[in-house]
Amino acid sequence: MKSKQTSAESRLERGRRALKAIDGEAGEKVIEALKDIAPDFATYLLEFPFGDIYSRPELSLRDREIATIAALAAMGNATPQLKVHIEAGLNVGLTKTEIAEVLMQMSVYAGFPAALNGLSAAKEVFALRDSQGLSGPN
Structure with missing residues (x-):
């Protein structure tokens, strides 16, 4: 099923x-x-992933962050982006336990090193948020 954005809002505005x-x-x-x-790359980032893809109604932001965390962990070479999206997952309602489960699931498909690296990144994000009083639900 193809989704079309119907708002008069521009891709850039929607992305922001x-x-x-x-x-x-x-x-x-x-x-x-x-x-x-x-x-220009900053503009592309706002327009395409956020203005076009993340704004589609077929998946919730929560579901999109599960997929993104899994993909970035499986890549094994995107730790800074993974940390941003672990934070984003918490922002859109994922719990720490759910994020850890997604990362453990990656051991089956991407290997133990990818899962371990992902869990290490999550531990850093969780600790930083805890130190800022933003711990959220486990």
Whole structure:
């Protein structure tokens, strides 16, 4: 089933709104970090993944973050992005336990090193959030 965005809102505007809802401050830091080296790439990031894909109604943001966390962990070479999306998962309602389960599931399909690295990244994100008083549900 094909989904079409029907809002008069531009892809860029929709992307900015989605990024804020999903990634909050962490997402803004990624966009800001690109401004001096690749400002067009920052725009592409806002328009395509967030304005087009994340904004589709067929999956919830929670479900999209489960898929994203799994994919990034399985890649095994995207730890900074994985940490951003673990944070995003917590922002959209995933619990720490659910995130750990997703990462453990990756041991079956991506191997123990990918799962261990993912769990290590999650542990760092959880500890940082705990230290900021943002621990959320387990």
